[in-house]
Amino acid sequence: MIVVMQEGATEEQIQAVIRNLMDQGFDVHRSTGAVQTVLGGVGAKTEFDTRVVELMEGVQEVHPVVAPYKLASRHFRPEGTVVDLGRGVRVGGKQVVVMAGPCSVEGMEQMEAIAELVSKQGVRVMRGGAFKPRTSPYSFQGLGQKGLEIFRQVADRYNMLIVSEIMDQTQIPLMLEYVDVLQVGARNMQNYNLLRELGKVSRPILLKRGIAATIEELLLSAEYIMSGGNYNVILCERGIRTFESATRNTLDVSAIPVIQKLSHLPIIADPSHATGRRDKVLPMARAAVAAGADGILVEVHHDPDRALSDGPQALFPEQFERLMKQLRVIAEAVERTL
Ligand code: PEP
Ligand code: MN
Numbered sequence: 106m107i108v109v110m111q112e113g114a115t116e117e118q119i120q121a122v123i124r125n126l127m128d129q130g131f132d133v134h135r136s137t138g139a140v141q142t143v144l145g146g147v148g149a150k151t152e153f154d155t156r157v158v159e160l161m162e163g164v165q166e167v168h169p170v171v172a173p174y175k176l177a178s179r180h181f182r183p184e185g186t187v188v189d190l191g192r193g194v195r196v197g198g199k200q201v202v203v204m205a206g207p208c209s210v211e212g213m214e215q216m217e218a219i220a221e222l223v224s225k226q227g228v229r230v231m232r233g234g235a236f237k238p239r240t241s242p243y244s245f246q247g248l249g250q251k252g253l254e255i256f257r258q259v260a261d262r263y264n265m266l267i268v269s270e271i272m273d274q275t276q277i278p279l280m281l282e283y284v285d286v287l288q289v290g291a292r293n294m295q296n297y298n299l300l301r302e303l304g305k306v307s308r309p310i311l312l313k314r315g316i317a318a319t320i321e322e323l324l325l326s327a328e329y330i331m332s333g334g335n336y337n338v339i340l341c342e343r344g345i346r347t348f349e350s351a352t353r354n355t356l357d358v359s360a361i362p363v364i365q366k367l368s369h370l371p372i373i374a375d376p377s378h379a380t381g382r383r384d385k386v387l388p389m390a391r392a393a394v395a396a397g398a399d400g401i402l403v404e405v406h407h408d409p410d411r412a413l414s415d416g417p418q419a420l421f422p423e424q425f426e427r428l429m430k431q432l433r434v435i436a437e438a439v440e441r442t443l
Pocket of ligand 1: 208234238289292343375378
């Protein structure tokens with residue numbers, strides 16, 4: 106249930122509603138917006154008559170939420186969520202945020218070369234995996250902690266933030282030392298133990314859609330994180346598995362406006378894993394920004410032919426430059442900046 110307090114409701118009135126909800130068995134989450142406070146009540150076992158709360162002082166309206174997710178629902182924060190990544194970078198506001206870099210951290214020289222080229226294009230968030238979820242156990246698995254150390258050093262030199270994948274809850278303390286945004290990959294979208302633990306930290310989470318997950322399942326995974334108290338969740342559409350085999354996955358572009366209606370959380374798109382081919386990345390990135398994505402997660406490499414993972418989908422430097430140039434024009438057309 107969502108309780109929207111009146112503009113100017115007093116702290117006393119808000120506390121009275123919180124107490125009432127808790128007495129009814131609800132776990133109460135509070136969202137203090139610029140104008141209004143919204144309270145989300147989750148978890149009560151019994152049927153609840155919303156009029157009990159509706160009639161309390163300072164309450165504007167009460168919505169029984171029919172969607173299975175509550176905190177991720179648009180009702181909880183009608184104005185939308187802006188996730189602050191630090192160093193002045195925010196996702197979910199007017200700016201479309203490009204997160205770019207290699208699939209995997211491969212070494213100091215590689216990271217330095219790619220950091221230089223993406224940073225020159227105005228990128229503030231660099232991507233790169235140190236722990237890689239590979240389909241085959243014989244493929245390159247990532248450099249682990251060594252990779253994180255290299256990544257942090259390079260990112261700091263260019264004043265960039267880091268987004269990198271976490272595969273398991275035991276990695277949380279280590280990742281928190283090095284990483285600004287914790288990425289939960291498609292394969293782990295329903296790793297509920299991991300999601301629960303990520304609810305206990307405050308670091309922003311980039312939650313990717315599973316290859317066979319519905320939008321509702323994605324939002325329920327976000328709800329796992331949020332119900333633990335971490336509201337800094339960014340969703341990512343990265344393509345789903347369909348009957349079509351021309352591309353690695355199928356980018357569900359319509360998920361972007363659908364999610365924006367259902368949820369207040371920012372949504373970005375990953376055209377690299379969606380298509381799996383560099384020649385399709387630029388058109389899909391354009392489509393995503395045109396559709397209203399809050400950001401793009403894209404793979405780029407200074408020498409894609411020698412990449413240790415996902416080389417065929419990594420953009421060449423000049424392609425990345427073109428991508429940035431074109432996305433700036435599209436962002437402006439949809440009243441955003443880049
Ligand atoms: C990645 O971003 O490198 C990755 C493995 O993505 P996904 O989880 O979407 O496959
Ligand atoms: Mn990859």
